Structure formats: C-alpha cells, structure tokens
Amino acid sequence: MFNLAGRVVLISGGNAGIGLAFARGIARSGGDVVIWGRRAEKNAEAAKSLAGFGGRVLTQEVDVADEARVVAAMAEATEEMGRVDGVIANAGMMRNERSFLDMTTDAWHSLLAVNLHGAYLVAREGARHMKARCDAGDPGGSLLFCASLSALTGSPGMQHYNASKGAMAAMSRGIAVEAGRYGIRSNVVCPGLTKSETVRIPDDSPRGQRIRDYTPMRRIGTAEDFEGIGVYFMSDYSRFHTGDLVVIDGGWMANAGKTDLSEVPLWP
Template sequence: MKNLFDLKGKVALVTGGNGGIGIGMAEGLAMHGASVVIWGTNEEKNARAAERLRQHGGDVRAAVIDVSDEDAVKAGVADILKEFGRLDQAIANAGISIRRKDLFDISIEDFRKMEGVNLHGVLFTLREAARHMVERAKNGDGGGSLVGIASTAAIHGAARNEHYAATKGAVVTMCRAMAVELARYKITVNSICPGWVRSEMTAGAQGWDKFNENVISRVPMGGWADGEDFSAIAVYLASPASRFHTGDTLVIDGAYTIY
C-alpha cells in the first residue's frame, strides 16, 4: 500500500516558519520529504530555522517577507514558482499580538496593525497560492492544501483582546468560504485553532505564575503545547490522506476550550 504521508515531490510554504508553531509544522513537512519554504521577518531567525530543517535532508529555502505587504507576498510566491515550479501547500501561520487593552482603549491603529498581519496576511498568502493551484488544476493537475492558523480566541471569550479575537475569528470564516469556492479544483482549505503554545509571542505569560496557576492549570492535557505538537497535522493536511477533508476548523488545545 502506498504511504499516504510520503510528501516527496511536494512543495510547501509556511509563513512565520522560523519559530513556534511554524517551525514545528515546517519540520514535520521536511521530515516527510517535502521541499519547504519558510517566510519570516527576521533574517537571522530564518537562517537558523532553515539550517535546522536541512538536517532532514530536503530542499529548504527561507525568505524575509512581510505578509501584510500584498506586493511582497505576490513576489514571494512568484519566487517559489520560479525556483520549484509548483506549490502544493501554503500554511498562513504568521501572526502578531500586541499588549492586551481594555475594550475602550483599543485604538483603530491597534486594530489595523493586528488586522494587517493576522487577517490580510492570511488572505494574501492563501489567495496567491490558490491562484497557482487553480491554474494548475485547469491544466489537469488539481489539488493543493491551504491552511489558515487562527486561535482558540476565535472560539472562547478573549477579554481585553477583542482586536486579536476579531482577526482570528475572521480567519476561520474566510477559510470556510475559500473551501467552498475552491473545492471544484480539489483544493482543500482548513483552519487550525491552537491553544496555549510556547513561543516568543507567549514568552511573558509563560513566566507569569498567576497566569500558569489560573489558566494553564485548566488545560486538561496539562501544561503548554510546543511547536512540535503541530507537526503531524501539517503533514496530514499536505498528504493524500486528507484529500476529502476541507472546510474544517481543527482545534489543537489539549481540550482547553471544552473544559
């Protein structure tokens, strides 16, 4: 029987792929034979991540791309196609968070900054990848996987974080709409809602005793997730095993949101 999770010959893009969830996903893809492109805004972090991924023997590229810049995303995808000739999976993982504020203190500038990366960046990335996948399908080579990384903030009440929650809820519904529109081309589109994950974004909370006692202690699986906990889902969504799995929102949070 053919190995459903063999990704040799496939090319995957992971934005925000130089740390946290992103590098965990990228590493899973590299381990299973995919060529991997990571985008991040820190060149030094990109280089370290790329070196780590190359330990698995595959073809790895890294580029400094700000996903909130539509032209940069278009150029970045064009570079991937020029280099590899195809793109089989795009994971729009890049995201930001800014200091929590009371609802009445959230400025339009705060909202627009969050929206630029967390929502527009996802749209630009998945749309440009889809543009290529649709053209390929019209030439008889259908298929492809698009993944938007949302958050459990899209599900539960994220007090003093309405601007972040709004962008992540929008990612979920946008991916559902894309799933319906692109299904005719055999392109799957899914979103993922991670819970509390160790990363640079959550570094402050990780060392905050009160937060760990009051919030992390309520995660039924216990403790924080790591980027590596998202490796398998990236591989599954890139593989033939998920060819009929689309329009879904996968929650990976150690059962936090249902407890």
C-alpha cells in the same frame, strides 16, 4: 503513511514557533519547504535547523502585509521550487491593549493588516497558483490557516485579535466552498495556549499551574504538538477534508475551564 516526498509547502511566519514546527513536520516527512519571515537571520536559523532532513529549503524575506511583496515572493517560490502544493498561512502578531475602550484605530488596523489581510494575501496567491496547475491538468492543493482559540472565545483587550482569527475561520470556509471543484482544500487549525517566543509562562508560576490544573492533558502546549496536524493537512490522507476547523488545545475547550482537574481522583 504520511510521505510528502515531492511536495512543496510554503509556510508564512515559518521561522519560529508553531510555523517552524509545521515546517519541521513537513521536512521530517520528506517534503520541501518554503519559509517566509521578515527577519533574514531567523530565516537562516530555521533553514539550518531543517537541513538535516534532506529536503530542499527556500527562505524568503516577506512581510505578508505588503501585497506587492507577497505576489512577487509567491512567483519567486514557484519558479525556484517548480510548484507549491500546500500553503500554511501562519504569520501573525499578538497584542493586548489595556481595554477595548482604549484601543486605537491604528492598533486595530495594524494587527488586522498582518493577521487577517496578510493571511488573505498569502492564501489568495497560493490558490491562484493551484488553480493554474489545475488548468494545466494537475489539480489539488491544500490551504491551512493557523488561527487560535481566540477565533471561538473572547479576550479582554484583544478584540482586534479575536476579530482577525474569527474572520480567518469564516474566510477559510468560503474558500473551501468555492475552491473544492479544483481539488483545493481549505482548513483552519486553532491552537490552544502554546509556549513560544511571545508566550512565556513558567510551569511553576501560578498561572502555569492553573493552566495545567484545568487542561485535561495537564500541560501547556508546545510548538512540536503541531507538527503532525500540519503533515496531515498537507498529505493525501486529508484529501476529502475541507471547510473544517480543528482545535488542538490539550482538551482545554472540552473542560470549558470548569473543573479543577487536580481535585479529580485518579482512576483506580
């Protein structure tokens, strides 16, 4: 159903974690991928892991906080691949300060430079290319922002992270309203707690046990859980789906942290 043959999707922060899972899902479905990451060795590892799917893989060293590099890299990608049909703004960073009162201006601006301003630059350049294609008689395109449950909830010592993800969701809705006339869709996915290079929570630790006890799916998320949603939003099966925010968290928000599910009896 979700054949992406002939489609080209660019993923910022695509060399590890959820970003690489997005790339893997797209490559598995026959699409070509462009991976942006700051570390050449990680880009090479990601490309190697995708080679077996048979599609084209282009990697570029890009710091999304560098506007000139984002503009140049998008031009290079469209020249090399011929087109870009989808852009996933996934690059981001996470920091936990001691408290809001101790948060420095430098900490605030450096995080937003990547998480929010970087996402804006990536999406803007992708949208410019898609609008040019539309003007040439080839409308369509999909923008997807990878936010977090932090777009919807508060986190102590992470107000800069909350702000970046919440603003990302608002920005995406604005893009959706303006860009729909060109066939361009814009959506947001909000992952729940997901294991990654930066999130290491042993299943048998007290915190890991608590997360499982309060998550209806009874486990912590993995990057692989996001392959499907990326494919969906990059495919024509989401052609009328725009301006939305999709939560993928194993039911954590539905439970609202209220019920210890280890105490709920099993169905007979």
